[in-house]
Amino acid sequence: MQKGLLTILAITLLAGTSLLNTVQNSEQSSFLEDEIMKIYQNWQREHGKRYSQFENSHRFGIFKKNYAYIQEHQKRVEAGLETYEIGLNSFADLSVEEFEAKYLKLKSSSQREQRNQVYKKQGKQVPVEVDLRKDGVVSEVKNQGSCGSCWAFSAVAALETALRQSGVQNVELSEQELVDCAVLDEFESEGCDGGEMYDGFAYASKYGIAIRSEYPYAAVDQQCQAKKTKTRYQFSGFVDVESLNPNAYVEAAAEHALSVGINASGINFQLYRKGIYNAKCDSRKEAINHGVTNVGYAPEYYLIKNSWGISWGEQGYIRFARINDKEGQCGVQQEVNYPIYKLFENQSTIVE
Ligand SMILES: *[C@@H]1O[C@H](CO)[C@@H](O)[C@H](O)[C@H]1NC(C)=O
Numbered sequence: 001m002q003k004g005l006l007t008i009l010a011i012t013l014l015a016g017t018s019l020l021n022t023v024q025n026s027e028q029s030s031f032l033e034d035e036i037m038k039i040y041q042n043w044q045r046e047h048g049k050r051y052s053q054f055e056n057s058h059r060f061g062i063f064k065k066n067y068a069y070i071q072e073h074q075k076r077v078e079a080g081l082e083t084y085e086i087g088l089n090s091f092a093d094l095s096v097e098e099f100e101a102k103y104l105k106l107k108s109s110s111q112r113e114q115r116n117q118v119y120k121k122q123g124k125q126v127p128v129e130v131d132l133r134k135d136g137v138v139s140e141v142k143n144q145g146s147c148g149s150c151w152a153f154s155a156v157a158a159l160e161t162a163l164r165q166s167g168v169q170n171v172e173l174s175e176q177e178l179v180d181c182a183v184l185d186e187f188e189s190e191g192c193d194g195g196e197m198y199d200g201f202a203y204a205s206k207y208g209i210a211i212r213s214e215y216p217y218a219a220v221d222q223q224c225q226a227k228k229t230k231t232r233y234q235f236s237g238f239v240d241v242e243s244l245n246p247n248a249y250v251e252a253a254a255e256h257a258l259s260v261g262i263n264a265s266g267i268n269f270q271l272y273r274k275g276i277y278n279a280k281c282d283s284r285k286e287a288i289n290h291g292v293t294n295v296g297y298a299p300e301y302y303l304i305k306n307s308w309g310i311s312w313g314e315q316g317y318i319r320f321a322r323i324n325d326k327e328g329q330c331g332v333q334q335e336v337n338y339p340i341y342k343l344f345e346n347q348s349t350i351v352e
């Protein structure tokens with residue numbers, strides 16, 4: 001048995017070169033195939049992707065399809081038919097279904113009672129353009145990794161901006177604490193299996209939230225370790241921005257980082273590279289499956305911070321087209337919240 005196998009292997013190795021040539025000559029498309037394989041291998045190197053041989057051929061199959069789709073899209077970009085580009089980012093070897101199952105885990109909040117403070121449109125004068133990054137109140141773009149914790153990242157991004165706006169600079173808060181702890185008792189979130197931003201806000205308002213360095217991100221569900229942390233920030237609640245109202249949205253966005261839910265399904269969002277994103281999207285509340293953070297706007301777009309690292313999109317951001325309907329692009333105006341950080345005069349900044 002063993003011997004026979006070895007013999008076959010040896011013959012195959014010897015014949016390898018000529019066999020390959022025969023295959024190449026017999027298939028016209030193999031030149032293209034080789035080119036794409038080279039692109040795939042470069043891409044793997046760039047993104048540190050290593051697979052078993054079996055997995056690799058599966059991944060290459062999907063990559064090829066995505067690559068062809070990107071080429072088609074690029075033709076339309078060059079013809080002036082698209083306002084945004086897509087490209088080979090770190091998700092380029094995932095199918096839409098795989099991607100959705102792995103990353104899009106925001107739970108719908110349709111069950112929640114509306115007993116919160118609501119921000120309604122007030123007809124305020126707002127600046128034509130806002131970019132909170134320019135005020136130095138937006139923290140670095142993070143990467144949630146292979147954990148459905150978008151909701152925790154969206155909440156923490158808004159919490160961090162609220163902190164910075166009240167003068168507490170350069171503090172980063174713990175997404176992991178929300179993943180581990182905003183899942184018990186009164187909270188409905190499920191850690192890496194998904195959750196809701198308002199659970200994060202409610203948690204940080206009831207128990208405070210630790211700084212990131214004391215409770216670092218692990219991208220897996222763990223036991224709650226909040227009791228071990230020392231440096232915690234106490235928030236004082238959050239506001240629901242009136243749903244389905246672009247004016248209320250922009251008024252709130254002029255002053256706050258907003259946690260928003262969107263429908264992030266589809267290959268265009270997955271592979272988004274730059275430009276103003278206006279892909280057709282189901283914007284119903286039931287379609288919302290990803291939590292992100294709005295940190296500015298301009299007449300043509302909303303500026304959205306994602307949590308998929310800086311290699312996705314425009315250094316981790318996407319510009320969402322401002323479209324003329326009440327749901328907004330991909331439902332961005334459906335579920336909108338921002339947290340409040342208020343420092344009482346009798347309170348020190350850090351609550352221990
Ligand atoms: C998001 O929108 C796309 C495009 O309309 C649609 O195919 C997809 O089903 C929507 N996602 C969800 C979760 O409903």
Ligand SMILES: *[C@@H]1O[C@H](CO)[C@@H](O)[C@H](O)[C@H]1NC(C)=O
Nearest residue numbers: 236342343344345346347348
């Ligand atoms: C601090 O001030 C707030 C608001 O006036 C008050 O509700 C709270 O009880 C005070 N806390 C302490 C420790 O004095």
